[in-house]
Amino acid sequence: MHELSITQGVVDICRQHAAGRRVTEVVLEIGELSGVVPEAVEFCFEACVQGTPLEGATLVVERIPGRGRCGGCGAEFPVSAYYDPCPACGSHGIAIAAGEELRVRELEVE
Amino acid sequence: MCTTCGCETEEHHHHDHDHPHTHDHGEGHRHTHHHDSGDAKRIAVESDILARNNRLAAGNRSLFERQGVFVLNLVSSPGSGKTTILERTLRDLGGEYRCAVIEGDQQTDNDAQRIAATGVPVRQINTGAGCHLDAHMVCHAVEGFDLPALDLLLIENVGNLVCPAAFDLGEHHKVVVLSVTEGEDKPLKYPQMFRAADVLLLNKTDLLPHVDFDVAACREYARRVSPGIVIFELSARTGAGMADWYGWLGERVKRQGLGTRDVGPAAAVTAG
Numbered sequence: 001m002h003e004l005s006i007t008q009g010v011v012d013i014c015r016q017h018a019a020g021r022r023v024t025e026v027v028l029e030i031g032e033l034s035g036v037v038p039e040a041v042e043f044c045f046e047a048c049v050q051g052t053p054l055e056g057a058t059l060v061v062e063r064i065p066g067r068g069r070c071g072g073c074g075a076e077f078p079v080s081a082y083y084d085p086c087p088a089c090g091s092h093g094i095a096i097a098a099g100e101e102l103r104v105r106e107l108e109v110e
Numbered sequence: 111m112c113t114t115c116g117c118e119t120e121e122h123h124h125h126d127h128d129h130p131h132t133h134d135h136g137e138g139h140r141h142t143h144h145h146d147s148g149d150a151k152r153i154a155v156e157s158d159i160l161a162r163n164n165r166l167a168a169g170n171r172s173l174f175e176r177q178g179v180f181v182l183n184l185v186s187s188p189g190s191g192k193t194t195i196l197e198r199t200l201r202d203l204g205g206e207y208r209c210a211v212i213e214g215d216q217q218t219d220n221d222a223q224r225i226a227a228t229g230v231p232v233r234q235i236n237t238g239a240g241c242h243l244d245a246h247m248v249c250h251a252v253e254g255f256d257l258p259a260l261d262l263l264l265i266e267n268v269g270n271l272v273c274p275a276a277f278d279l280g281e282h283h284k285v286v287v288l289s290v291t292e293g294e295d296k297p298l299k300y301p302q303m304f305r306a307a308d309v310l311l312l313n314k315t316d317l318l319p320h321v322d323f324d325v326a327a328c329r330e331y332a333r334r335v336s337p338g339i340v341i342f343e344l345s346a347r348t349g350a351g352m353a354d355w356y357g358w359l360g361e362r363v364k365r366q367g368l369g370t371r372d373v374g375p376a377a378a379v380t381a382g
Contacts, residue, residue, distance in 0.1 A: 002241055002242055002272070002273035002276055002277070004239075005240070005242070005244065005273075005277075006159055006160075006276075009159045009160065009162060009163075010159055012162070013155065013157050013159065013161075014155075017153050017155050017157075018153070021151075024150055025150075028159075034276075035272070035275060035276055035302040036276070081298075081301060082301035082302070082304075082305045082334075082335045082336075083297075083298050083301055083331070083334040083335050085334070092333065092334045092335075092337050093337045102158060102159040102160055103155075103156065103157060103158055103159060104155045104156075104157045104159060105154075105155060105156060106152055106153060106154050106155050106156075107152065107153045107155055108150050108151065108152050108153075109150070109151050109152075109153060110150060110151075
């Protein structure tokens with residue numbers, strides 16, 4: 001349940017940027033390979049925002065699909081798991097180009 | 111305020127706090143709302159959620175580099191034998207290298223007592239409800255050690271094959287322990303952890319005659335997820351296979367002590 005720590009990190013970042021203003025919406029980017037479950041973040045968010053300027057804010061989670069680049073043949077392709085082989089050459093030496101994001105993209109404040 | 115990481119409370123120096131993630135760093139004041147126009151305003155943040163942990167981990171890593179300490183972060187599910195591997199390693203290498211240990215568990219100091227019995231300095235971190243160690247906890251735990259007098263710091267993370275993967279502590283390598291009683295497909299089921307690790311210790315090999323564990327399949331699965339991972343098969347109970355692990359470890363401890371950064375890929379050494 002590291003989503004609790006992750007979500008606390010989200011709240012800390014939002015409070016810094018909101019500088020005391022009430023936050024009404026938070027937009028996160030969570031990569032599909034990040035190991036973080038959006039539903040768990042949503043669950044933790046309810047608890048973490050209690051008594052903060054984020055209380056009552058809407059949480060929007062945007063998933064970033066995984067993309068890999070093959071170290072062998074250079075092909076780029078969608079990746080849904082780290083053990084996916086390159087569809088072109090079958091190699092497992094894949095560099096992840098996208099899908100590991102864990103970011104606060106933007107806020108809406110009053 | 112702590113000058114190391116900027117946290118506010120002195121109690122963090124005792125490592126027995128229950129909620130290490132709930133520090134208020136004073137950046138927010140609920141009573142100073144600005145109601146400028148009443149219109150909603152969007153703020154571009156573009157900030158990595160793990161940035162704070164990563165910044166503290168970079169600070170830890172820089173400290174370990176300056177002090178010439180080689181640092182490993184041992185991760186695994188509960189019961190894979192991390193503490194037994196540490197005990198045996200410390201008893202066998204304790205005379206050769208100056209070692210210290212940080213033990214992470216949700217509750218109890220049982221593991222710290224086992225390590226202390228080997229004569230090696232140890233600090234216990236109890237995470238309470240927390241499922242992993244983070245860089246902030248380690249940053250304060252190392253304050254209890256005389257770092258310049260150490261060659262090797264071994265951090266035993268909370269037994270959990272999921273959460274510790276995301277949190278850099280400032281270690282040189284993550285070492286994942288998998289025991290043969292757990293099933294050979296764990297690298298595929300928990301790919302984040304095996305992807306994050308540079309070394310796999312396949313433990314309890316003395317039990318192989320009694321369990322249906324396919325070692326070749328396990329190695330293949332681990333390399334699918336992490337092609338460069340170095341694998342050692344060993345039994346911390348009997349000592350079988352430990353010498354190869356000590357060889358890998360000793361080479362890096364010596365290199366670190368000479369002030370040469372351990373930047374080469376873990377797979378560059380000859381091993382399993």
